[in-house]
Amino acid sequence: MRTAEVKRRFLAHFEAAGHTVAASAPLPAEDPNLLFVNAGMVPFKPYLLGQATPPHRRAASVQKCVRTLDIEEVGRTTRHGTFFQMSGNFSFGDYFKEEAVRLAWSLVTAPVAEGGYGLDPERIWATVYRDDDEAYALWRDMVGLPEERIVRRGKADNFWSMGVPGPCGPCSELYYDRGPAYGREGGPEVDEDRYLEFWNLVFMQYERGEGTGKEDYPVLGELPTRNIDTGMGLERMAVLLQDVRNLYEIDETRPVLDAAAGLTGRRYGRDASDDVRLRVVADHVRTALMLIGDGVTPSNEGRGYVLRRVLRRAVRAVRLLGHEGPALPSLLPVARDCMAPSYPELASGFDRISSIAYGEEEAFRGTLRQGGAILDQALDHEDGPGAGRRLAADTAFRLHDTYGFPIDLTVEIAAERGVEVDVEGFRRLMAEQRHRAKEDARAKKTGHAGTGAFRAVLDEHGPTRWLAHETLTAEAKAVAILREGVPAASAGAGEIVTVVLDRTPFYAESGGQESDAGTFEGPGFTAEVLDVQRPVKGLVAHQVRITGGELPAGAAVHAVVDEEWRTGARQAHSGTHVVHAALRTVLGPAALQSGSYNRPGYLRLDFSWRGGLSPETRSEVEEVANLALRRDLPVDVRYMPLARAREIGALALFGETYDETVRVVEIGGAWSRELCGGTHVEHASQIGSIALTAESSVGSGRRRVEAVTGIEAFRYLARERDLVAGLAGRLNAPRDEVAARVAALADRLKDAERENRRLLDRLLAAEAARIAGARTDLAGTAFATAHTAEDPRALAAHVLAALPPTPAVAAVFSPAVLVVAVNDPGRAAGLSAAELVKTVLDGRGGGGAATAQGRAPADAQAAVARLTSLITERAGGR
CATH class of the missing domain: 3.30.930.10 (Bira Bifunctional Protein; Domain 2)
Structure with a gap:
């Protein structure tokens, strides 16, 4: 069965x-x-x-x-x-x-x-x-x-x-x-x-x-x-x-296991270690399919990290089984076919799911190539004779921070080699990094209390009556004031506190839309609304700054949303839906939204897609979006059961949880039909215009577009117009020839830079020959010194090339640094540039055996004397 x-x-x-x-x-x-x-x-x-x-x-x-x-x-x-x-x-x-x-x-x-x-x-x-x-x-x-x-x-x-x-x-x-x-x-x-x-x-x-x-x-x-x-x-x-x-x-996992066995040429049941890896692949590929199907995308935090981890464990297990190429394109469709009888949405959404999974595998294969070599080198040192068999925390942290190597994978690979990882030290370094990142970025939301205090307010006063879809003003009562999570009797001028009203016209940040701005007024007080959130289901909390007087708990409040702010927010949110629909029109249904953010005049939208958009594609998306505005498509809002919304094809943001009754926003009927609780315009033309400003990658299989709307779009286009006009004037060219003229100038500049580099190399070679001719012989080692205000490393390299193919050292002084270079015969004879620099500069400086540098010494003549003595000592000891 x-x-x-x-x-x-x-x-x-x-x-x-x-x-x-x-x-x-x-x-x-x-x-x-x-x-x-x-x-x-x-x-x-x-x-x-x-x-x-x-x-x-x-x-x-x-x-x-x-x-x-x-x-x-x-x-x-x-x-x-x-x-x-x-x-x-x-x-x-x-x-x-x-x-x-x-x-x-x-x-x-x-x-x-x-x-x-x-x-x-x-x-x-x-x-x-x-x-x-x-x-x-x-x-x-x-x-x-x-x-x-x-x-x-x-x-x-x-x-x-x-x-x-x-x-x-x-x-x-x-x-x-x-x-x-x-x-x-x-x-x-x-x-x-x-x-x-x-x-x-x-x-x-x-x-x-x-x-x-x-x-x-x-x-x-x-x-x-x-x-x-x-x-x-x-x-x-x-x-x-x-x-x-x-x-x-069972039938939902064995086919994936068999596909992995076929891909790697292994046979299940023959070798215990192979069996473990085949089971890892079968489990993790199915898990990844289900997680992506429910809207999770790979990241370095929370749910996304769990997904990233299971995907990477599966990919690595396949590599350990002997398959070097991409594996998921052969395995994920098998998992889909196993699970689709119970979850048909996995089949209909497979383009999106596979795009994310394949992109993550491609990125991880690059990570394995780069970070894997570093880890192997570190482990070779740790599990060598007499080694401590413990990988240092800073090595694990560098692998994570620089190469994207997850700590769990580092621990797993190290354990296979019998090496322990300093996980506690790694976590300490991670915590220090997070602390530094957050130290100067205290967001406005830090004023919100823990959920316990809000639940107490909800239990005592009941849910907030939310009027954001109905009005911009409301007469309300301040049922609670919280100062750093503790109930307060009142708040005075200059204080920032959290206020809960029994009713509110303010939109609370959700669905990617930033919260409303506005004011509170009442007998003897005024306040500016800084942020609005839903800390617990059913309750709306306002972070406010008291701008005058004193606001007591229980006071009557006249709540007013900034009309200009709300207008811009509505334009941006409806614009987000329009851009989403335009992307799907141009790219196809696989270009499905995976996140968004909008505020008055600005929107950004993340969507599933592999590879960047060409300038022509961006222009086409922008044109489709603005044609929808020109056609003045109607914007309709309907409430219906979630099951009915799914039947008519309303798009939901993956990973979000919805009530049984949902709000469906349509722009032009089925052209754009999404579940959404945000504020919107009544007709598409009210958005004004949409201008795409940027397109970039935000992870494997995910792209981001940014755009401006309404008056901000007009201002953006006006700045672009002025920029082109200015360039046309400077170039004395028609506007439609500006791009070609600038490209020609850039090519000429590159040619001039190459010619300058060639002439400089000829000058350096001539100068180096002169310097090499004045060299000193120190017990069979040629030693040349020079002074320059330009590129000391380049001159040192040219001088070294001009010296005879016997042991040789070049020292070049500039106002900022001392550079020492040693040729191959010199290094074979035991000379090291790093040692020479550090000895001359009392331990200050760094580099390798071939080239090293340090801060310019105060007395160059004394430094030359010390170098002469050191080289003579080393040469005489041979």
């Missing part, structure tokens, strides 16, 4: 039992404590914790998950996988243990012909918490499991909590006996390879207190509402139903 069919049957079973089927949430988690959704219950956590009212009493889902804590173990064991799918059914105060047990058992044991999984009931074992007599009785009496196949286990194994005070409860797990070929007899406590866990039923009925670990905490009492949270590992059920040994051999 294919994994997609396992998924379909699970959802159909619970839908028939009255559960609302919920789509998988995107892998990037809304929870600020998580990078990715790592368990099936994560999207339902607010309902399970009582923080929000669930829209349904029963739900079921198959949730995409990513866990990276054990990433180094991936492939080394067959239990660990980075990406997996968790099938779950949930009850929010509806049914409890009896129904949960019945629903699980009926699906697992029902015949395949009747929509079940058809597992043999005689091979299923159950575990329960040691004191959970109710669950024990259900498995024994209702289901009919014999007592010898029901195992009581302790708190560490069969009692669930989140690790912090809150809901908790006993759990019951189901195991399947795969037979003696997989291990010893005796149940899950004896061998969990033979007895494979595939389902966990959590009976969430208690509240836990403070404590540590899995067992050291008190259970405080019953919860007011009892919930069910169950999870069936989709891949584990596929292992059982496909009768394979592990998750690397």
Whole structure:
């Protein structure tokens, strides 16, 4: 049974039992404590914790998950996988243990012909918490499991909590006996390879207190509402139903493993180290596909770093298996074909996904060539005879900072050579770098408090009524004032504080649009609005500077958005949609937005694309955008269910999470149809004009365009016009000939520079011959000195070339530096330019054995004397 069919049957079973089927949430988690959704219950956590009212009493889902804590173990064991799918059914105060047990058992044991999984009931074992007599009785009496196949286990194994005070409860797990070929007899406590866990039923009925670990905490009492949270590992059920040994051999992963084996000429099952690498490739290619599919792009921070890491581990594993060329073009399409039956959007969006992945591989192959050689050299030193077998922190940091070599990869490669890396020192250097970077860049947002203070405001006063789409002014009440995260009774002139209103017309920064500017006014005070954010869902917070009087908490506030600011912001945001649509019109649907930013008069848009845009393509994009403005395309805003928005092709920003009801902004109907909460013009002509100002790379497979809109576009074009007019006047040429005239001048300048260089070389050669003729012989070593105000290194090289092919030294003094050069015979005789300079200059200076330099000595004559003495000493010792 294919994994997609396992998924379909699970959802159909619970839908028939009255559960609302919920789509998988995107892998990037809304929870600020998580990078990715790592368990099936994560999207339902607010309902399970009582923080929000669930829209349904029963739900079921198959949730995409990513866990990276054990990433180094991936492939080394067959239990660990980075990406997996968790099938779950949930009850929010509806049914409890009896129904949960019945629903699980009926699906697992029902015949395949009747929509079940058809597992043999005689091979299923159950575990329960040691004191959970109710669950024990259900498995024994209702289901009919014999007592010898029901195992009581302790708190560490069969009692669930989140690790912090809150809901908790006993759990019951189901195991399947795969037979003696997989291990010893005796149940899950004896061998969990033979007895494979595939389902966990959590009976969430208690509240836990403070404590540590899995067992050291008190259970405080019953919860007011009892919930069910169950999870069936989709891949584990596929292992059982496909009768394979592990998750690397199911239909969604084995084809990728086989493709990697074919690409590298290896055979799975023949060599243990090869098998580990093939499993790494199979897991990581699938994980990368799913992450990029959900909008993650490679970067050096957070989620993007996780993606970069798994991609690079996969690419390196293929290289270690013997394949030197690009690998992902052969492997990623296989992963797509495996996963598309469950996630068809992977097929429709594959151009975007593959562009990002292939670009990252191409960049990393360059990184391996550059940084790999440096790392190999460092490791050769560290694992040599008598070496300390520890790679220094500054070496690891240089590899990361200069060559983009991830620390995890450095540690992994070093471990293969038996060398330890000073990771703590590396982290200290990274922290110092971040501190330096941030020291002089205290952004305006630093005035915002932690979310705890805002949640308290939300709990006490309720959500902010947001009026940004309706009006530019509002009469409001200052329900809270926060000074550095602490509630304050008032704020006086000159202070910068955070103010929460019960209602606001101000747009809070989101969706790439910068927040509104404006003012607060009230009895006895005025304030300037500096920034507007949404620190927690439902609340809008304003950072303000009190410009006069005193603002007390609870005061009436007349909130006014700067109309000019909002007009410019609307033009820029609508302009972003227009540029996006123009890019897709010119380049095709693969040019999909991956991020944006806009403020009044300015926009930038990042999109998936490999390679720069030619000047002709840029001009075409700009023309398509401005034609849309000229046609005065209508701008329409509609609210609809998320599923309907997807049906009509509304584009969503990958990585963003949307509510069930979404706002769809259309410009010219289907020409530009996107999910967006920003402010927009009513007709495209109100944007004024759009002028593209820049296009650049912002990472592998990602480009960025920048543009100005409205009056700023007019000003930009006016400056360009004035520049061309000025050049035309200086060149005494028609405007349409300016570019050709400037190109001709540039060519003439290059020719003149080459001629000057040639003449200078002739002069230097003549001067060098004269200097070489005045050389001194020091025990068989020719020594020549010179003084110049121009290029001392060039003169030193010419003098050295003019000296005889015996050991020779040239010293050239300038007002700034002393340069010493030694020829090949001189170095073979034991002379070193660096040693000579450092000795003469008392340790100051640097360079190599051939050429070195240092600050010009105060007494050049004395320096010549010291050099003469040193060279004579070295020459006489030969």
